[in-house]
Amino acid sequence: MAELRSRRSNLAVPGSNPRFLEKAKGLPADQVFLDLEDACAPLAKPGARKNIVAALNEGGWGDKIRTVRVNDWTTEWTFQDVIEVVGGAGANLDAIMLPKVQDAGQVQALDMLLTQIEKANGLEVGKIGIEAQIETAQGLINVNQIAFASPRIETIIYGPADFMASINMKSLVVGALHPDYPGDPFHYILMQILMAARARGVQAIDGPFLQVRDVPAFEEVAKRSAMLGFDGKWVLHPGQIDAANEIYAPSQEDYDHAELILDAYEWATSEAGGKKGSAMLGDEMIDEASRKMALVIAGKGRAAAMSRTSSFTPPED
Ligand code: GLV
Ligand code: MG
Numbered sequence: 001m002a003e004l005r006s007r008r009s010n011l012a013v014p015g016s017n018p019r020f021l022e023k024a025k026g027l028p029a030d031q032v033f034l035d036l037e038d039a040c041a042p043l044a045k046p047g048a049r050k051n052i053v054a055a056l057n058e059g060g061w062g063d064k065i066r067t068v069r070v071n072d073w074t075t076e077w078t079f080q081d082v083i084e085v086v087g088g089a090g091a092n093l094d095a096i097m098l099p100k101v102q103d104a105g106q107v108q109a110l111d112m113l114l115t116q117i118e119k120a121n122g123l124e125v126g127k128i129g130i131e132a133q134i135e136t137a138q139g140l141i142n143v144n145q146i147a148f149a150s151p152r153i154e155t156i157i158y159g160p161a162d163f164m165a166s167i168n169m170k171s172l173v174v175g176a177l178h179p180d181y182p183g184d185p186f187h188y189i190l191m192q193i194l195m196a197a198r199a200r201g202v203q204a205i206d207g208p209f210l211q212v213r214d215v216p217a218f219e220e221v222a223k224r225s226a227m228l229g230f231d232g233k234w235v236l237h238p239g240q241i242d243a244a245n246e247i248y249a250p251s252q253e254d255y256d257h258a259e260l261i262l263d264a265y266e267w268a269t270s271e272a273g274g275k276k277g278s279a280m281l282g283d284e285m286i287d288e289a290s291r292k293m294a295l296v297i298a299g300k301g302r303a304a305a306m307s308r309t310s311s312f313t314p315p316e317d
Helices: 018-024 042-058 078-092 104-120 137-141 143-147 160-166 187-200 215-228 238-247 252-269 288-303
Strands: 009-014 031-035 065-069 095-098 129-134 153-158 203-206 232-235 279-281 284-286
Touching (some): 009 238, 031 042, 042 078, 065 078, 095 104, 104 129, 137 160, 137 187, 153 187, 187 203, 203 215, 215 232, 215 238, 232 238, 252 279, 252 284
Parallel strands (some): 009 232, 031 065, 065 095
Antiparallel strands (some): 279 284
């Protein structure tokens, strides 16, 4: 996971709104997704495709990951979304987000279409990644096959609003804990998505939180999926970006400690350090499993361009 690009915050931008598209370029989100799906009214979709192609080709996105969310395969729009956006701006686009993915076949269909469009436009085959949104009961029971359906898969994303509708959940507060339910109603779903993503070696992304003015509630929800291991979360409003960037990166203390474990363990296992498989770091015993855990934290910190504030000195003998 260490080499993956940071996706702590993924900003949703409706493709129908040129002002929002322009504004998004300057915001500090790791990723943007320009939306042709549920934030675009049907009558606005053809215009939104053109706005998105223009905004991508104009540039100015810095090093943000640029994704476009197309409509799902049950609509009449998907093929035209993909052809117009990738054909028009494929060179300036990183991935297509496919919503409401039901099974592996839907990912494979998008993969084949992308391959043809890449060939037809002189793009490298495989350039455009796929982000698969899981937001139905059927998508969740097929999530393992979906994760392995194409080498293009880069993320598996949880879509809580559509998911709650799909399973008839009795709440309209999307993604939040509910006072009538004693536990976390989303834990099972998040864990399934996380297992599929990790088994495949791709990123797991939490979806939107709709009460955009309530940043403390956003933080509470984000901390739950970050704690499980999720790599980032959607943000619907500029006010949620800083919170997501902080919550999905390790704390400075954890990052420093992870780098310290890596150095200390490398030293302990070396000739000079005595070829030890387990060693003490202060009061903590570290071994190969500690190194693996530390690599995860260090990887997330490095991807988020953190720098260490301490260094390792081999003990004097
Ligand atoms: C996002 O698309 C959601 O349905 O939550
Ligand atoms: Mg949705």
